[in-house]
Amino acid sequence: MTPPLGLGGTTECDRSDLLPPGYRVGGWVVAEVIGSGGWATVYAARPAGGGPEEGRPDVALKIMPTAALAPRQARRIVESARREVELGRRLGHPRLIGFLETFVLCAPDRPALDGAIVLVMERAAASLRELVDAGVPEADRGRLIAEICEGLAHLHRSGWVHADLKPENVLLGADRSVRLSDFGLATELTGTHGYAPPMGTLDYLPPERWRAPLGELGVLVRPTADIWALGIVIHEVFSSGGSPFSGATPVARGAAVQEYGAGRAPLRMDHALPPFWRALAADCLAPTHAARAPHTADSLLARISAQQAAGAGAGAGAGRRPGRARAAVLATALCGIAGAALCADAVRAGPYAPSGPTGVPTGAVRVFNAERGCQERADRDAQCSLGLAVDPRKPYAPDNVVPTRVWHGDVLAAVCELADGRPIVDEEDRRSTRWFRIRLPAGSAPSAAWLPAVRTKDRPSLPGCEEASAGSRGGPAPGFPYEYPPVAAAGLRGIHRPVLDPGTRGNVTSTAPRS
Numbered sequence: 001m002t003p004p005l006g007l008g009g010t011t012e013c014d015r016s017d018l019l020p021p022g023y024r025v026g027g028w029v030v031a032e033v034i035g036s037g038g039w040a041t042v043y044a045a046r047p048a049g050g051g052p053e054e055g056r057p058d059v060a061l062k063i064m065p066t067a068a069l070a071p072r073q074a075r076r077i078v079e080s081a082r083r084e085v086e087l088g089r090r091l092g093h094p095r096l097i098g099f100l101e102t103f104v105l106c107a108p109d110r111p112a113l114d115g116a117i118v119l120v121m122e123r124a125a126a127s128l129r130e131l132v133d134a135g136v137p138e139a140d141r142g143r144l145i146a147e148i149c150e151g152l153a154h155l156h157r158s159g160w161v162h163a164d165l166k167p168e169n170v171l172l173g174a175d176r177s178v179r180l181s182d183f184g185l186a187t188e189l190t191g192t193h194g195y196a197p198p199m200g201t202l203d204y205l206p207p208e209r210w211r212a213p214l215g216e217l218g219v220l221v222r223p224t225a226d227i228w229a230l231g232i233v234i235h236e237v238f239s240s241g242g243s244p245f246s247g248a249t250p251v252a253r254g255a256a257v258q259e260y261g262a263g264r265a266p267l268r269m270d271h272a273l274p275p276f277w278r279a280l281a282a283d284c285l286a287p288t289h290a291a292r293a294p295h296t297a298d299s300l301l302a303r304i305s306a307q308q309a310a311g312a313g314a315g316a317g318a319g320r321r322p323g324r325a326r327a328a329v330l331a332t333a334l335c336g337i338a339g340a341a342l343c344a345d346a347v348r349a350g351p352y353a354p355s356g357p358t359g360v361p362t363g364a365v366r367v368f369n370a371e372r373g374c375q376e377r378a379d380r381d382a383q384c385s386l387g388l389a390v391d392p393r394k395p396y397a398p399d400n401v402v403p404t405r406v407w408h409g410d411v412l413a414a415v416c417e418l419a420d421g422r423p424i425v426d427e428e429d430r431r432s433t434r435w436f437r438i439r440l441p442a443g444s445a446p447s448a449a450w451l452p453a454v455r456t457k458d459r460p461s462l463p464g465c466e467e468a469s470a471g472s473r474g475g476p477a478p479g480f481p482y483e484y485p486p487v488a489a490a491g492l493r494g495i496h497r498p499v500l501d502p503g504t505r506g507n508v509t510s511t512a513p514r515s
C-alpha cells in the first residue's frame, strides 16, 4: 500500500461519509458517486493535473471507510481489501477489472472517512445489473454469459473462487465487454476448496452454503459456488432479472433454494429461457456440489463456443421461443462426441406401419415433449429433439443414446413395452419406469431403440417385450437390445436430447443433506 496522502477538500457535501465532487484523493480528483455497496462507495475520478496520473484514463475509486466500525468489522474490511488487491496483483486478465493502486485515505477534515481504504480501479461504463434492469439486448445475452465464463474460468484455473458473483459485480466496458469485479470475498483454494468470510449475497448462494458450518477459517467454498451463481445470472439475463426461486424476499427465496437442494421441490425456470440456455442454467443449478462439479467454467465455455460456432448461437441466445427444457445434460456432450455425422437420423411423423407378418409393430405412440416451446415448433429444431435409449436399464450416457432423434408429434412404431426399466422423470415431474420398444427408420443403426413412457401420452395395448420377442422369434426371451425389422422413414438432422435421467437426480437428492 502506498502511504497516506494529504488531501484538499473543495466543496460542501451533505453527508459526512461521502466525498464531494472535486475532492482530491491521492493523485485523483473525485467526480460523481457511481454506487454504494454494503461496505464501500465507488466514485468516478479523473487524474489530478501535475501528478504521475496526468493523462491516464478516468478511474473508479472504491472507498471503504473503517472509522466508525467495530474492530472486528474493520478487520473484515481490511481483509476484504487485501483479497481484492492480492487477486488484482496476481491475476490480471481482460475479463477481470484492472487494479491500479491502493492506499489508506488520510482525511482529518472528514473523520468518517479518515483511514478509509481506497482501491483505484479501471472504470467501467455500467454494470450488468443496470443492463438487466433495462433489459439485456437479445443479441448481447450469449456473448455476455460467455465472457463471464471466461472470467470465471481464469479465476478457477488460477485457483481462486469469486464467491460473490452477481450482476452488480459484472461490470461492462464502454464496448460492453465484461469485467468481473468486487473480489472482496474472493478465496484462494488449497486443493479443492478454500475458506471465505461468512458473507455473500443471499440470492446467489448455493443450497450447500445455507447449512455450511462456520469454522475458524470461515465457510468452505468451492468453484461450484460460482457455477451456481452463474446459473442464477444466466436466468436473470434471459428472464428480465427473474430468479428461478420464488419468494418475496431473499430469505424466502433462500428457503426455496434449500427445498430444491433437499430434493423437495423441482427447479422451475422461466419459460423465457431458450432451450440451450435453459439446459446450461439447469446444469449450473444442479442441487449439490457433486452434481455441479462436472460443469466447470471451462466446460460451460466450451459448450457455449460450440453452440455459437455451430451457427446456432444467435438462435440459442435470443430468438427462440420459450420452452420447458430440462437439464439436457448430455445434449452438447453427445454432439461433441458423436459429431455431425452421428446426428444425421431422425424419425418423421409417421409413417407408422401397422401389424406386419411377424406381428410387429403392434401399436403406435405419438411423441410428447413436455417443453411447451417445443410443442409449438414445427421446424424440427435440433434443440427440441429427444433422444432414444439403446438400453432402457442403463443411465442415459453418450454410449447409451442412439443417433436417431424424435420430435414432439412424431408417431412411432412401438413393438412392445417394458414395465421395469430405469425410472425417468420428465420436466413436469411425471415419473415412469415403463419404456416402449421403437422400430427406427430403414438404414438406422441400431434399427430399434427405447422411448421412455413419459415421452408419450399414448398407452397402446402392447405385449411385454420379452413376450413379444419370444413370440416373434419363436425362441426364448432375449436380453437387451432386441432387433426388429426397421420401418421406412425420412432422415433429418438434429441433435440428441435425452430426457432427464432421475437415476442421476435421485442420487443427487439422496445425498443432499436435509436442511
Ligand SMILES: Nc1ncnc2c1ncn2[C@@H]1O[C@H](COP(=O)(O)OP(=O)(O)OP(=O)(O)O)[C@@H](O)[C@H]1O
Binding pocket: 034, 035, 036, 037, 038, 039, 040, 041, 042, 060, 062, 097, 121, 122, 123, 124, 125, 126, 127, 164, 168, 169, 171, 181, 182
Ligand atoms: N470499477 C468500477 N467501475 C464502475 N462502477 C463500479 C466499479 N466498481 C464498482 N462499481 C459499481 O459501484 C457499485 C458499488 O460497488 P461495490 O463493489 O462497492 O458494491 P456491491 O458489489 O454493489 O455491493 P456489496 O459490497 O454489498 O457486494 C456497484 O453498483 C458497482 O456496479
